[in-house]
């Protein structure tokens with residue numbers, strides 16, 4: 142079989158596939174059925190399948206079997222609506238040549254279709270007493286208009302006629318109305334809260350909820366987050382379970398990064414730092430769960446609608462600020478606004494600042510990551526200011542097929558779940574340098590998870606950086622290298638990697654710097 146075009150992470154031009162290529166790959170009935178059944182297990186349960194896909198049309202079968210009938214037909218109505226939904230959806234997807242459907246096909250880049258059934262009217266004529274053939278057909282006169290609107294990035298709202306037959310006998314007729322749009326075009330640019338698309342807001346909220354849900358599963362291992370369960374809510378817990386079933390490494394990855402960031406942050410504060418900026422705060426609860434001294438200020442940045450929902454959940458859970466800790470919300474769209482501009486006048490650049498950018502870099506493009514980092518740089522003016530971020534390796538993101546099966550499965554899992562990793566680095570230190578930053582530490586997540594023998598952990602790392610400075614520049618006082626302690630983390634032989642070299646803890650030299658000596662020689666005071 143040909144390589145599916147939507148499998149290539151770096152592939153952005155999807156429009157230039159021919160109909161025949163598209164039919165043989167993205168729309169191939171057996172593969173398409175498999176993907177839909179994987180995502181919607183009830184389709185598997187009733188053995189629904191796609192028989193044929195044509196341009197603007199689809200034929201599917203809802204077989205008559207023990208699962209799809211109870212002899213008295215009473216639950217057929219619901220199954221007919223289900224079959225109508227997916228048959229009409231396939232017909233509409235066939236017109237959107239080359240574009241993977243979010244939540245169905247593995248999505249490898251920011252280019253995908255968000256599709257949603259808005260409405261369905263169904264008229265039942267008689268009970269189904271045999272395999273049900275379901276056909277959807279979009280009037281050929283409408284094809285060009287639908288395609289033009291979609292490819293221009295506009296909203297498509299289309300009503301499709303669907304018929305149900307037992308052989309030649311009509312069983313039901315339905316009309317189903319769909320919404321379809323390029324996923325990327327759903328988001329509002331900037332921080333206007335007007336007309337934020339419900340689907341896009343749900344996607345943002347879901348990603349924050351999902352991480353909180355994963356923390357709720359992992360709490361008590363490498364960190365404690367007593368708030369995560371309630372912040373995640375029922376939806377967050379459900380999707381975290383779904384993600385962790387599909388990509389079981391996610392739990393360890395989130396636990397390790399939470400711990401590493403907690404440790405780095407605590408050290409920053411211990412050394413006197415008081416200003417913490419959490420970029421893309423989501424449902425992060427560090428301002429509440431870490432025992433930090435009075436005077437610490439948390440700047441919590443996210444889309445305004447996400448911040449609003451965060452506020453609502455905090456109030457609902459009756460979470461109150463810790464005494465002496467101030468939280469300042471700042472709305473931002475990282476794609477279009479500079480962090481330094483957003484915080485100008487609100488933050489003291491003459492005092493150390495800690496920037497936490499957690500769980501986000503892998504979802505942007507390289508160009509966007511570089512622009513975002515550039516926008517962060519002015520905030521790192523003070524020599525003791527630090528940036529924490531997590532990075533994935535480039536090659537497993539772009540060519541997972543060259544890696545061991547667990548990495549392939551993990552990357553595919555994230556693509557199928559609609560949260561594909563789209564950006565990774567070859568060399569963290571070089572990459573950060575290209576953004577005018579100095580990499581102080583790069584720790585692979587497996588350092589915390591040495592009991593879990595899985596290659597996925599080795600392609601995910603946590604970096605601490607400061608502004609780039611002259612070669613003789615001393616390390617920031619707020620950065621405490623080699624703070625890892627096997628006894629504390631329960632890790633056997635932790636190691637750091639920098640420049641691709643693995644250094645076991647306690648090794649005297651790290652990138653030419655004697656990290657252990659630094660620990661003892663530097664006073665734990667702010668400059």
Ligand SMILES: C[S@@+](CC[C@H](N)C(=O)[O-])C[C@H]1O[C@@H](n2cnc3c(N)ncnc32)[C@H](O)[C@@H]1O
Pocket residue numbers: 345346348349352353420421422423424425442443444447473474475476498499500501
């Ligand atoms: C995966 S969550 C991570 C949340 C948090 N950092 C954590 O680890 O718990 C990603 C967060 O980034 C926010 N986000 C995504 N794109 C953004 C953008 N362009 N500007 C600002 N925030 C964004 C989302 O609203 C969401 O809250």
